[in-house]
Amino acid sequence: MSTPNIVILDAQTFHFPDKTPWAPIEKLGHVTIHDRTESAPAVITERCRDAQIVLTNKVPFDRETLAGLPGLKLISMLATGYNVIDIEAATEHGITVCNAPSYGTSCVAQHTVALMLELCNRVGEHAESVRRGDWVRSPDIVYWLQAPRELAGLTIGLIGLGEIGRGVAERLRPFGCEFIAYTPSRRNGPDWPEFSWASSVEEVFERADIVSLHCPQTADNAGFVNATRLSRMKRGSFIVNTARGTLINEHDLAAALRNGPLAGAALDVVAHEPMLPDNPLRTLDNAFITPHLAWASEPSRLRLIEINAANIAAFLSGKPQNVVNG
Structure with a gap:
């Protein structure tokens, strides 16, 4: 040529x-x-x-x-x-x-962990509260909008275990987490005592305290995070998505955030980008959404x-x- x-x-x-x-x-x-x-x-x-x-x-x-x-x-x-x-x-x-x-493996893995930490510690929310003057007006030396939640002892469910999924696990391992993963091929699994394979996607949703998505979008998995699978999650659990927004049925996720069992979701992607004004997750207090910048x-x-x-x-x-x- x-x-x-x-x-x-x-x-x-x-x-x-x-x-x-x-x-x-x-x-x-x-x-x-x-x-x-x-x-x-x-x-x-x-x-x-x-x-x-x-x-x-x-x-x-x-x-x-x-x-x-x-x-x-x-x-x-x-x-x-x-x-x-x-x-x-x-x-x-x-x-x-x-x-x-x-x-973008390092960058996306880092952002995924940042989203998990935000769900557990609500750093941004507390910083904004202080900025509003809430600590100045507080009668006590300490207050919280949500008590911090420790990652130590939590089970992280990874759906997809390519380079990013494994990178997330490697960064979380020092926090003392347990890990369960599902991928059809079972490739690249770490040889850690705190790691195990799930026999199905459903097992990840049932056992994990935090489910994190790291799989590609295919013709078969659009909207696979739906009401049925979300209903299997533990009360007070979280979901994180830095993969593709179309993996999640957003109306079902909004219902699970409003009514349980989920305590929070942290997303870097949504089904339609830029986000539409009527996205059901946009105004929920327990949905933390960043504008597809994990890679950037x-x-x-x-x-x-x-x-x-x-x-x-x-x-x-x-x-x-x-x-x-x-």
Whole structure:
């Protein structure tokens, strides 16, 4: 392939005040950068009409869009997940799809633990209370909106045990937690006395004090965290999600937070992003939601660009890497 046309569709989250982050990509072809792209097939097709290579994070490529781009040869994901791409259609059209594994493992694992600590200690809520003057007005030297809850002795239920799930467990182990995990393949399980495999997803929900999701979105697991599974959880338990918002039925979760058995939920993702104003979790006092930023440390974003540059270089050399459809 001669010098390719490369189109980046959603670059807004990769701005840095003192860096030119796209330099590794710009060495590989003629680059056109769009901060944001509307998720309409006509808009995407127009922007990618002359592209041989496209980089996307959340801009979707369905069958209709892919059919309108006969010159497209490579889609490289600015993400690990690739559920925004119709993989079957891409394969039919001879389009290679690559992702970026492992770029955000440390960052996402750290954020997951931060969410668990917020559920247990409510640091942000107490800091805001002090800021409002509640401690100034307090007759006592100590007060709490919720007594701190120790992680020591709690059972952490991990659904999915890839690099992030295992990274979460490794960071929590010094707190004295127990761990139970479910994944169909039972790969990469740590050889720890405090770790065990669950025989089913249901067993995780029944035994864990905190359920943490670390599985990809597939056609089979959309909304699998539903009323039936939530009803199996211990009274006073928590759920954490830094994976995909569509894994959870949000109306069922809201009901479990209002009526029990859950004491709280901490989420970095929701089913529709940006969040819709009528999201049933948005105004609940015991739902702690961050705006899909678990992956977004500066080192993590720079690693993501470097992996995409390597994906493009490998493809151009005839030896594609991180291919998810071949």
